[in-house]
Amino acid sequence: MTNRQIFLNHIGQTSPDPLALEIVRANGSKLYDIHNKEYIDLIGGISVCNIGHGNKKVIEAIKKQADNFMHVMVNGELILSPQTAYAKLLTDHLPSSLNSVFFTASGTEATEGAMKLAKRYLGRTQIAAFKNSYHGSTQGSLSIIGDEYWRNAFRPLLPGILHLDYNKGESLKSITAETACVIAETIQAEAGVMVPDKKWMKALRKRCTDTGTLLVLDEIQCGFGRNGTLWAFEQFDVVPDVLLLGKALGGGMPLGAFVADKKIMDSFATNPVLGHINTFGGHPVCCAAGKAAMEVLLEENIINDVFEKEKIFLENLNGSNIKNIRSRGLMIALEFEDFEQNKKVIDRLLAKGIFTDWFLFASQCLRIVPPLIISIEEIQQACKIINEVISDL
Numbered sequence: 504m505t506n507r508q509i510f511l512n513h514i515g516q517t518s519p520d521p522l523a524l525e526i527v528r529a530n531g532s533k534l535y536d537i538h539n540k541e542y543i544d545l546i547g548g549i550s551v552c553n554i555g556h557g558n559k560k561v562i563e564a565i566k567k568q569a570d571n572f573m574h575v576m577v578n579g580e581l582i583l584s585p586q587t588a589y590a591k592l593l594t595d596h597l598p599s600s601l602n603s604v605f606f607t608a609s610g611t612e613a614t615e616g617a618m619k620l621a622k623r624y625l626g627r628t629q630i631a632a633f634k635n636s637y638h639g640s641t642q643g644s645l646s647i648i649g650d651e652y653w654r655n656a657f658r659p660l661l662p663g664i665l666h667l668d669y670n671k672g673e674s675l676k677s678i679t680a681e682t683a684c685v686i687a688e689t690i691q692a693e694a695g696v697m698v699p700d701k702k703w704m705k706a707l708r709k710r711c712t713d714t715g716t717l718l719v720l721d722e723i724q725c726g727f728g729r730n731g732t733l734w735a736f737e738q739f740d741v742v743p744d745v746l747l748l749g750k751a752l753g754g755g756m757p758l759g760a761f762v763a764d765k766k767i768m769d770s771f772a773t774n775p776v777l778g779h780i781n782t783f784g785g786h787p788v789c790c791a792a793g794k795a796a797m798e799v800l801l802e803e804n805i806i807n808d809v810f811e812k813e814k815i816f817l818e819n820l821n822g823s824n825i826k827n828i829r830s831r832g833l834m835i836a837l838e839f840e841d842f843e844q845n846k847k848v849i850d851r852l853l854a855k856g857i858f859t860d861w862f863l864f865a866s867q868c869l870r871i872v873p874p875l876i877i878s879i880e881e882i883q884q885a886c887k888i889i890n891e892v893i894s895d896l
Contacts, residue, residue, distance in 0.1 A: 506537075522853070529556035532877040534858055543885045545859040547874045550692075550724045550834075553751040554799045555874040561754045564795035568788045577606070577787070578780040585790035592794055593762065596733060596801075598742045603768040606785025607759035610723035610749025611639020614686070616779055617745045617761045618643050621684035621717045623778060624770040630661075631678055631685045631716075633669040635694035635864045638686060638721055638747075647686055649694075650864050670699040675710045684717040684745070689735040692724040692872075695865030696829040696836040704739040711744070717767070723749035723759070724834070727797070728806035728875055731813070731832035754796025756789040805875050809833050815879060816871065819886035822893030826867075835871035837889075842866040844896070851892045857885055 504512070506525055525537040532555055534542040547553065554561070568585055575581055590604040605620075607613045622628055632638070632647035639645070645654060646661035649669075654660060665682075667674035669691060678685055685707065691697035711718040720743035725735040729751070732738055736746075744767065749759035771778035800806065809832045816835055817828060827838040839845045845867050852859055862868045873881075 524853075524858075531555045531557070532874045532881050540856065542853075542856050542858040543873075543877075543881055545857060545871045545873045545885060547872050548755070549750065549870075550729050550872050551750045551753075552755060553727050553729065553875045554754070554796050554803075554805060555876040556755070558754070558796065558799060560799055561792050561795045564791045565756070565788055568791035571787075573788055574783070574786065577783065577785045578777075579605070583785070583787055583790075585787040585794065586785045589790040589794040589797075592797060593748075593760075597746070597762065600742060600744075600764045601746055601762045603765040604760050604762050605768060605771075605779070606790065607749075607761070607781055608757050608783040608786070608789075609639070610747065610759045611641045611644045612781060612784065613723065613747045613749055613759035613761045614638040614644040614647070614721070615641055617684065617686065617719050617747055617763075618647075619779055620745065620761065620763065620767065620770060621719065624767050625683050625715070625717065627681055627683035629663045629665065629679075629682045631665040631667055631682050633667050633674075633687055633691075635669060635691055635697070636686070636688050636721075637691075637693035637863055638688075638723075653863075669694070669697065670703050672703060672706060675706060678710050678714055678716055680714050680716075682714060682716045684719050685711055686719040686721060686747075688721045688725070689739070690725045690730055690831055690834065692834060693863040693865070695838065695862045695868040696831060696834050698829070698831045699739070701739050704736075704741055708741040717744040719743060719745040719747060719761075721747040723747050724872075725831075727751035728800055728809055729832055729834055729872070731806065731809040733801075733806060735831075751796070752793050753789045754792040754794075756786075756792040757783075758786070758789040758793050759784070800875075809875055812875075812877065812879070812882060815882050816886060819883055820889060822890045824893050824896070829868075833871075833873060833875055833877075836862060836865060836868040837871065838865070838868045840867065845869055847896055848889075848892055851896065852889065855888050855892065857888050 528535045594602050634649040636649040746762040752758045829836045
């Protein structure tokens with residue numbers, strides 16, 4: 504049997520028509536399939552590969568840690584240097600109130616942990632989230648994502664969930680002293696790159712403060728420089744009570760985290776003891792990889808070029824059938840008339856060596872979230888091909 508046949512027969516499928524590319528290597532902003540065909544990667548593992556594929560410093564950190572030890576016990580009971588070193592690096596680059604890191608194995612587990620933390624710390628049960636938000640696919644995360652199409656097939660889900668209108672002042676009135684937490688993407692990704700007004704974000708922060716509600720900002724996709732600053736919330740002059748991290752956090756390895764003040768996080772330590780645990784959260788190899796990747800991001804000043812590269816994308820994308828372009832940094836959505844037109848563009852681009860896809864809650868939008876290290880020449884080449892494909896169609 505070929506790998507394709509094994510994939511179709513023995514790997515759980517997520518759609519009836521998977522892309523089924525057989526990728527055998529990746530480097531920088533390029534992917535290569537079994538036929539050695541080259542693709543410019545405009546997905547970046549969906550904001551995972553911010554410093555590109557195959558970074559030598561990350562690979563060396565993985566090898567070094569694997570030589571020392573891999574899994575021991577990673578739920579906060581043992582002192583493991585990869586965890587402590589990465590937690591220190593993270594908190595050194597966060598506001599002082601975000602000083603305690605709880606590592607998980609994925610972003611959706613970070614969401615689940617934050618939901619439990621808010622309930623435990625405040626003794627409240629109601630959780631508010633926003634329409635067209637995405638926070639993961641486990642049942643708790645699924646309960647708060649903002650699209651009924653994905654929720655409906657798996658009901659009943661968690662009770663006590665409010666779905667509010669994102670970037671609408673009137674919706675904030677629903678946040679009360681009964682609300683344990685409000686969970687929001689700082690910039691909505693799967694909605695097709697929806698950037699909130701700064702005044703609204705500050706009003707959200709104030710409403711949470713006034714009602715004693717924890718503000719949880721999800722930067723699983725938009726953290727680590729994706730939107731042009733290390734953390735997207737910096738652009739809105741707000742500080743969350745809890746920060747959700749994932750994707751780029753692991754430098755290409757599976758890792759998530761939620762970060763809060765220690766006085767909040769300590770709620771998990773008593774009544775009950777072991778109030779939140781997991782087996783592989785903060786895996787030593789993943790933490791070593793993530794720390795190395797963050798060091799590369801900071802030391803090589805990669806974030807400094809993000810807004811300039813965004814500008815080059817916007818200046819070079821001029822297809823007449825693009826209905827709208829929304830962006831913040833290297834998170835860009837090209838909006839077409841409908842999904843059918845978008846899918847034709849995506850399929851044609853794939854044939855021409857441009858790897859991209861669509862957004863979950865904005866299927867009419869083409870996703871551009873490349874590695875932050877993508878070169879100017881690669882951007883120009885990708886835009887040229889995108890424009891040609893749109894013109895041809």
